[in-house]
Amino acid sequence: EDQVTQSPEALRLQEGESSSLNCSYTVSGLRGLFWYRQDPGKGPEFLFTLYSAGEEKEKERLKATLTKKESFLHITAPKPEDSATYLCAVQAAGNTPLVFGKGTRLSVIA
Amino acid sequence: DADVTQTPRNRITKTGKRIMLECSQTKGHDRMYWYRQDPGLGLRLIYYSFDVKDINKGEISDGYSVSRQAQAKFSLSLESAIPNQTALYFCATSGPTEQFFGPGTRLTVL
Numbered sequence: 001e002d003q004v005t006q007s008p009e010a011l012r013l014q015e016g017e018s019s020s021l022n023c024s025y026t027v028s029g030l031r032g033l034f035w036y037r038q039d040p041g042k043g044p045e046f047l048f049t050l051y052s053a054g055e056e057k058e059k060e061r062l063k064a065t066l067t068k069k070e071s072f073l074h075i076t077a078p079k080p081e082d083s084a085t086y087l088c089a090v091q092a093a094g095n096t097p098l099v100f101g102k103g104t105r106l107s108v109i110a
Numbered sequence: 111d112a113d114v115t116q117t118p119r120n121r122i123t124k125t126g127k128r129i130m131l132e133c134s135q136t137k138g139h140d141r142m143y144w145y146r147q148d149p150g151l152g153l154r155l156i157y158y159s160f161d162v163k164d165i166n167k168g169e170i171s172d173g174y175s176v177s178r179q180a181q182a183k184f185s186l187s188l189e190s191a192i193p194n195q196t197a198l199y200f201c202a203t204s205g206p207t208e209q210f211f212g213p214g215t216r217l218t219v220l
Binding site: 103 | 114200210214
């Protein structure tokens with residue numbers, strides 16, 4: 001069974017304090033790993049798709065990396081507006097629906 | 111205009127009532143999904159459809175039904191609502207590389 005585990009469940013950072021969020025996964029043939037940002041009461045907003053180990057993608061203060069067992073979302077010098085829940089999801093080979101983790105709730109304090 | 115729209119955005123109803131949540135998308139994608147989100151449980155897949163003639167159950171389909179009226183429209187029904195169906199409901203559509211979510215419907219069953 002495909003599974004996604006995100007850690008930590010919650011993370012509190014001071015503004016400017018860089019850190020990383022972890023997404024560990026088990027999947028029968030990875031087709032893609034997805035990162036989303038979700039603000040309270042709103043729909044998840046797409047950030048990145050990673051397809052193969054070693055791949056990296058960046059967007060502003062966010063950088064996502066992928067290995068064969070996990071992905072990291074690195075946040076460099078975060079700002080309060082980066083506060084949100086970050087969701088990770090995997091898609092197995094065969095175009096099956098995404099399997100989501102429970103998310104990491106990030107709070108950035110000014 | 112939003113790529114994925116959901117109506118209503120908020121709904122309060124009583125136990126035993128029939129409820130329909132509607133979703134439409136302008137991305138031109140064949141694949142559509144319904145999820146529910148509960149605190150601490152993450153996003154859980156209710157039903158998904160890979161084209162107009164294809165409907166599949168997700169992990170928590172009991173108590174729900176769906177209708178795919180057209181490529182762009184996918185409705186979720188609660189035939190007889192119960193209080194533990196109180197949640198935030200999201201519709202989504204996916205293309206080859208991304209999945210887009212709607213803004214959500216907050217449903218409260220009293």
